[in-house]
Amino acid sequence: MPAASLNQGLLAGWHSTWQGQSPYLAMKPGQVADFWIRFSNSGTETWQRGVWGRQANLGFNGDNKLPYRLGMAVNWLWDDRIATTTAETVAPGEIAEFRFSLRAPIYPGTYRFDLRPVIDGTTWLEDQGVFWLIAVN
Numbered sequence: 238m239p240a241a242s243l244n245q246g247l248l249a250g251w252h253s254t255w256q257g258q259s260p261y262l263a264m265k266p267g268q269v270a271d272f273w274i275r276f277s278n279s280g281t282e283t284w285q286r287g288v289w290g291r292q293a294n295l296g297f298n299g300d301n302k303l304p305y306r307l308g309m310a311v312n313w314l315w316d317d318r319i320a321t322t323t324a325e326t327v328a329p330g331e332i333a334e335f336r337f338s339l340r341a342p343i344y345p346g347t348y349r350f351d352l353r354p355v356i357d358g359t360t361w362l363e364d365q366g367v368f369w370l371i372a373v374n
Contacts (some may be wrong), residue, residue: 252280253293253354253362256332263372264341269311274341274367276354277332284327290358293327295320295335298351298364304339307348311338318357341373348373 256275264270274295278284284293297304297317317329320337327333332361335354342348348371354362 250256250280250282251356251360251362253333253365254279255365255367258367258369261370261372263374266341266343266345266373267336268341270341271336272369273334273336274352275332275334276362278327278329281329283329284333284356285327286321291356293322293362294318294355294357295337296354296355296357296361298338298353303351304348304350307342307344309339311340313337318355319352339371340351341371345373347371 243295254277256277258274259272261266262270276293278293283291285291294314295318297319300317302316304310305313310316310319314321322333323336324331324333349368350371351368353367356362
């Protein structure tokens with residue numbers, strides 16, 4: 238089998254579907270707030286927390302590190318991965334919840350950040366246009 242076909246076959250089982258998220262917030266500079274987002278596992282592979290190449294993480298689309306540089310990180314996995322699933326495993330058809338905290342930047346303004354699930358070491362999952370707006374005033 239050609240490498241491209243093999244790669245497509247390996248990635249075919251990794252999919253997600255957005256199910257909902259916590260609301261946008263107005264925050265004070267430096268304020269910390271908790272957020273959640275849910276995605277169903279619409280693929281054929283089980284997501285497994287703690288297993289490289291199978292753990293579903295919530296990442297900034299395009300590996301954006303600006304939120305981290307703005308001081309928004311509160312106990313994130315690393316600078317562009319903000320959370321993993323609350324459940325140890327998420328089988329196909331099940332819904333995963335990701336919970337995380339953000340610290341509002343110190344400068345007033347409206348901040349948008351785009352999020353996307355990723356199986357690090359394997360593939361990004363679908364870009365479903367998921368984002369949050371944080372108004373800092």
